[in-house]
Amino acid sequence: MIVGERKPLREILESLSPYREVLVLGCGACVTVCLAGGEKEAREVAALLRLKGFAAEAASVERQCEREFLVPLREKIPAFQAVLSLACGVGVQTLSEVFPGIPVLPGLNTSFMGAPLAQGVWEERCIGCGECIVHRFGGICPVARCAKNLLNGPCGGSKNGRCEVRPDRDCAWQLIYDRMKALGRLEELFVIQPPKNWGPSRFGAQRKIVREDVRR
């Protein structure tokens, strides 16, 4: 899922300063699960904004990144001067595209694609490189989880299974080694991995998928 964090309130208040009537819009998908931008958080931020003198209301939709879910807001949104979206960057942009006449301001910083590890802990798992190769590494992605993105690791700097760059993180290559050993596939790690094809990654132009078979 997409993991995000609420922006500092000072930054939110600064971006909202030209407006008074504000809709705080939560999203019921990923940012609800990471406790950053769901209905509960939208109600909280709206209550805080009211204490700061804004005429703020809270609402939430199932998914801000899909236009269909934004249709019910057609009646509501024109009553406000701005929308503070607590969705990820995708939701904020979809909302702006559907309602081009109203300023949509981001209330979250979209952090990464990750997984919850424990209550209140999320960790990155995928960078969306466009060409998944985790099967070669026992299901652990060295691109997302190794600080040096090494496909032919380990780097030799890890200590006690911890990363050299961030000692509070696990060394991805230690995890890969342990997993491959458990799977009885250690010898596969002797295979030199070719340079990764970064063509499908985010370093080119904006990516797009078109499925002719499901288009209308």
Added chain:
Amino acid sequence: MSLGIIGCERSGFPALCALGKEEPEIWDRIVEVFPVPCLGGVDEETILRILLRCDTLLLVGCPPASCRNAWGSTLAEKRVARVSQLLEEAEIPKRVFCVFANPNRLGELKARVVV
């Protein structure tokens, strides 16, 4: 300074009533009183909404070691800490506190309510 109070029905609210009998002038400062079954069910948004109508809000509940619902007062403490941090971050000059009291233990409540 106007005062709002959320009191649990087991300890906090009876403690407030007992203090009110001892010191009737406290009612002049108190603008909102909400008895609730347990402080553990009071969320951050509720606290912030009540703060619109008062300067300081007290969540009065069972002492944590003898909380009727075991974790109610502990949960309330966590939420109060979070709301306090939000208020500070937003530079809102209102305050919220947790107070643990029952009719036989009024000291902490008295210190917060009686001027």
